[in-house]
Amino acid sequence: MNDTTSSLSGEEVDALMTGLGEHDAADPGSDVAKPYKLGGASLRPMTALPALERMGERLARRLREVIEPFARAKPKVVAETVSIRRFESWRAEQPEFMSLSLYHLRPMKGGVLLAIEPEFINRLVDTFYGGSGTKRPGKPREFTATEERLVGRLSEALIGAVAEVWSEVKPVQPRLNSRETNTAFASLVRDEEPVAIARFLVTPPLQSATGTIDILYPVSALRTVEAELNANLHDDGGIASRHWRDRMSIALSDVRLEARSVLARPNISVAELLQLKPGDVIPISVPQLVPLLVAGRPVAVGRIGDQDGRAALKIERVEGGFHNE
Incomplete structure (x- = not known):
């Protein structure tokens, strides 16, 4: 060893060993690397889910009015509880062929996906032209020209109702990005990313078959407006229209x-x-x-x-x- 090389003294060696011992006695999990999966952190609970469910209830009422002209009668629409799942999990449960419309709600980030069962489209076409809503025999593989036109009109009406309900939280303007019939080409988010699914069960009158309409929101987009959703949730009027409340206040102020x-x-x-008898006096x-x-x-x-x-x-x-x- 070179003479110029410095060496540790006995006291320094003792101090070093003491420090290592203290490190070993510490919490073994504090400095241990943990595996991390991209997108996993987004699955943390959303505090705005109750607000989304209230919006779903309002949207269910609007959907009745939207679907009525196609069904020739007011249908029964039930909003299910909003769920959060990975996009790949939802996509794995869908049929190979269905109506998929991808919209962007400006200025919100991300897109919104409208998914409609093809059998429901087929029955709506039948009732629209005076039929009883009988399902077309066989498994649908593609839409007819008439069904495609109805899909376009129905999707535009549906997204208009969605934008109307959302405007009570944040003014939005829908814009169509694309329409697909295969979930493999519905590029709403990456497979591992979570989405909030608002599902509506639609039962036209005199029909036992129930159609399903799914509206998917990327959770990453909902995070950006979570504060607005929570603010409307705790509002005395729920997610009621501010314009409606102003009109109601004016109307009530004139009540006598x-x-x-x-x-x-x-x-x-x-x-x-x-x-x-007349003339009696009652002292007060x-x-x-x-x-x-x-x-x-x-x-x-x-x-x-x-x-x-x-x-x-x-x-x-x-x-x-x-x-x-």
Whole structure:
């Protein structure tokens, strides 16, 4: 060894060994590398799921109006609970052939996928042209020209209803990106990425068969508006339209209520009541403050006086109970 090479002293060696011992005694999992799968972190719970489900309930009502012209009657539409799954898991359960429309809701990030069963399209075409909604025999492999036209009209009406409901949270403008009939070409997100699935079960009148409409949102896109969704969830009106609330407030402000005041409440016996005759005097004492009652509930107290030759009540104090409800 070269003479210029420095060596550790005994104290330094003891200190080094002590440090290694302390490191071994630490939590063994604190510095251990853990496997990480891309996209896995996105599966954390979404606090805005209740808001999405409320939006689904509102959208179900709108879908009844949208599908009615095609079904020639108002159908029954039920919104299922919103679920979050990986896109590949949802795609694996779908048939090889179906109606897939990919839209972009500006300015939200990502796209929205509308998925409609082909049998439902076929039955709608039959009822639209006066039939009973009988399913076409055989397994559909492609849409006819008539069915393609109905798919275009129905998809545009559906995405219009989606945009209308979403505009109550964030104004959006839908734009068609593509239409496909094979889920392998529906490039909404990567296979491992999670999506929120809003499923609607549609049953036209006089039919036992139920059609399914799926609306898929990328979870990554929903994260960007999670604050707005939560804000609307905790709003007193739920996800109600602000314009509707303004109109309701204006309408309620014109409603007229009967207001009255009670000057005194004398007590008399039944015998005195039976002996009452014109000219009798019932002594009363008027308090300094009398209540103002609206719909039988006290809203304020005031003093009796006169204004312009008419009896009047001067408000001294407004009660809080009426305003809190």
